[in-house]
Amino acid sequence: MANRLRDATSPYLLQHADNPVHWWEWGPGAFAEARERNVPVLLSVGYAACHWCHVMAHESFEDDATAAYMNEHFVNVKVDREERPDVDAVYMQATTAMTGHGGWPMTVVLDHDGAPFFAGTYFPDRPRHGQPAFTQVLQALTEAWQDRGEEVRRVADQLREHLAMSAQLPAGAVTAELLDGAVATLAEEFDPMAGGFGNAPKFPPTMVLEFLRRYASGEETESVRQAKHMLARTTAAMAGGGMYDQLGGGFARYAVDRGWVVPHFEKMLYDNAQLVGLYARLGTEPGDRIARETADFLLRELRTPEGGFASALDADSPDPATGKSVEGAFYAWTPAQLVEVLGEERGQWAAGVFAVTENGTFEHGMSTLQLRHYPVGAEDQGRLADVRDRLLAARAERPRPGLDDKVVAAWNGLVITGLCDAGLLLADQQYVDAAVVAGELLERLHLVPTDTGDRSILRVSRDGVAGSHAGVLEDYGCVASGFLSLVQATGDAKWLTLATAVLDHALAGFRAPDGGFFDTHADAEALVARPRDPGDNASPSGFSSMIHALVTAHALTGEGRYRDAAEEALATIAGLAERAPRFAGWSLAAAHTMLAGPLEVAVVGPAGAERDALADRARRIPGAVVVVADGPRDDVPLLVGRTPVDGRPAAYVCRGFVCERPVTSPDKLP
Structure with a gap:
């Protein structure tokens, strides 16, 4: 019998619709029920592609006895x-404060006002590895609620106070010296053997790498050399390891080991949306290859029938031999399987090239x-292409991982930017065309006109129908940035109008008194605390994505209020950027661009090879905002008054409120 989740739009919630647990969706009804029954609220948070969420669901939420206890003693x-x-965000902060770590599945127990008094992550069905069984945890919580109410209230009050205080951020100036210090700190945390930062597990540090790419464009110093080395070593290591899908393109969510060999196999849109652009912007032959393969993966496997992009591919898929759902079954190989597909000689060659061993680098000999x-000679490159095509075809016959097909506004904004960069820098129009279609879907389904003429955002849609959940700050920052990328890729001023409408709504509703941003709109549902986290995680924070959008909007429009808002917000990030630059990479990238100008380039003139050469050179300047047109236009302020020079295409370069004479040769650009 289905529970209350049967009408949900989220694929993750629908995975639990047939659980014997009487699940509620988040909302006032659940808390009203808890008050009426005088029981606590048990909050379980996860996502569709989460391996350990599936494990806990199978062990506990699908178990009749466990579900019966949960139903009796909790909402x-x-x-x-x-x-x-x-x-x-609110309850992950509480979980981290209470346990010292976070992750999913997340299990939090709340009082009737939503204040947490217990938090954890995965709990096994039986005591294991020093962890109590989930049922033991539930029983202890029930006893505490019934017999130690004063203690429960005290813990809840302490957590409520902690969450409220965490919204206060120290201010400070973001200077060139701070950026130098950030590079020095990153160099201390850099793994010289395997690339990346810290030890296992390793997540793609995409935003930090983009900061290093921009920083490395400066005059040659020891810090610049360090930045170049960290960038090159890490991008090569990620692309060559098992975290990258060597057959189908695209990156898994993270590597469980130091050397990027074994991934956690889920493939997330937000990772690949950022990485496709990063590799395209490297301007190297290997970078171009990875960018193209990743863009093709996005279009082939994550594009929805409506033209948006789905959220994720699952880590698990059915094992062809047993039918049991196993992590990595779709992606891993044995030497015998290679020989079966390719024949003896080519199979052994492929095993050597792809580091497939008899003992296996993953699990169960896989x-x-x-x-x-990557092979250098034409003969080996041809052989590799043949091997990859045949293995990819054979893999396509395996049971596929599940697809979380909801469309998230923020992540589609990210993929629009990534595909625009790939399309322009790889000279492949299909990627820009796909970005335009995704932008049109966001405009059609996710943007809502307001009484003031701005645009608010709905966070998710599925099957061409928008959900009811309001967008959060990252949706506004990433969608606005995506639209501004479309302005630069297509020259269509409608995207500038939409971007500024989104930004104006965000500035009116998300700003904090100190000039930073909250993560929820002032009109959003009130939670136990108003979330505010400027730190980047696997994707840009709403804070850092807003700064990037504001900087670009100022460059295109000349509107000083966007620049002012970006500068005021950046002042609130100085402490985090100095203390933990790994979690402020995207803000540091924006800060570098602002301190450098930013560089604004208008390329105007008749279409053709000359204009293309100017535009291509301009687009390869780190952090540059570039628009291209046949001649002067009033609908994009950066193009006002820009004319060809003696009938030839010309590039107009402005930096830091100062414009230079137009140039007609790419060599004259910075």
Whole structure:
């Protein structure tokens, strides 16, 4: 019998619709029920592609006895963290404060006002590895609620106070010296052997790498050399390891080991949306290859029938031999399987090239595919192309991982920017065309006109129907940035109008008194605390994405209020950027661009090779905002008064409120 989740739009919630647990969606009804029954609220947060969420569901939420206890002693609420990042953010902060770590599945127990008094992550069905069984935890919580109410209230009050205080951020100036210090700190945390930062597990540090790319464009110093080395070493290591899909393109969410060999196999839109642009912007032959393969993966496997992009591919898929759902079953290989598909000689060659061993680099004698050394000779490159095509075709016959097909506004904004960069820098129009279609979907389904003429955002849609959840700050920043990328890729001023309408709504509703931003709009549902986290995680924070959008909007429009808002917000990030630059990479990238100008380039003149050469050179300047047109236009302020020079295409370069004489040769550009 289905529970209350049967009418949900989230694929994650629908995965739990047939649980014997009487799940509620997040909302006032659940808390009213808890008050009436005088029981606590058990909040379980996860997402559709989460391996350990599936494990806990199978062990506990599908178990009749466990579900019966939960139903009797709790009101149980299930939340998709990707659909409600505001709820997730508040209670993840509480979980980290109480346990010292976070992650999903997240299990939090709340009082009737939503204040947490217990938090944890995964709990096994039986005592294991020093962890109590989930049922033991539930029983202890029930006893505490019934017999130690004063203690419960004290813990809840302490957590409520902690959450309220965490919204206060120290201010400070973001200077060139701070950026130098950030590079020095990153160099201390850099892994010289394997690339990346810290030890296992390793997540793609995409935003930090973009900061390093921009920083490395400066005059040659020891810091610049360090930045170049960290960038090159890490991008090569990620692309050559098992975290990258050597057959189908695209990156898994993270590597469980130091050397990027074994991934956690889920493939997230937000990772690949950022990485496709990063690799395209490297301007190297390997970078172009990875960018193209990742863009093709996005279009082939994550594009929805409506033209948006789905959220994720699951880590698990059915094992062809047993039918049991296994992590990595779709992606891993044995030497025998390679020989079966390719024949003896070519199979052995492929095993050597992809580091597939008899013992296996993963589990059960299976290996992930690595490609640490891309073949140089034409003959070996041809052989590799043949091998990859045949293995990809054979893999397509395996049971596929599940697809979380909801469309998230923020992540589609990210993919629009990534595909625009790939399309322009790789000279492949299909990627820009796909970005335009995704932008049109966001405009059609996710943008809502307001009484003031601005645009608010709905966070998710599925099957061409928008959900009811309001967008959070990251939706506004990433969608506005995506639209501004479309202005630069297509020259269509409608995207500038939409971007500024989104930004104006965000500035009116998300700003904090100190000039920073809250993660939820002033009119949003009130939670136990109003979330505010400027730190980047696997994707840009709403804070850093807003700064990027504001900087670009100022460059295109000349509107000083956008620049002012960006500068005031950046002043609130100085402490985090100095203390933990790994979690402020996107803000540091924006800060570098602002301190450098930013560089604004208008390329005007008749279409053709000359204009293309100017535009291509301009687009390869780190952080530059570039628009291209046949001649002067009034609908994009950066193009006002810009004319060709003696009939030839010309580039107009402005930096820091000062414009230079137009140039007609790419060599004259910075």
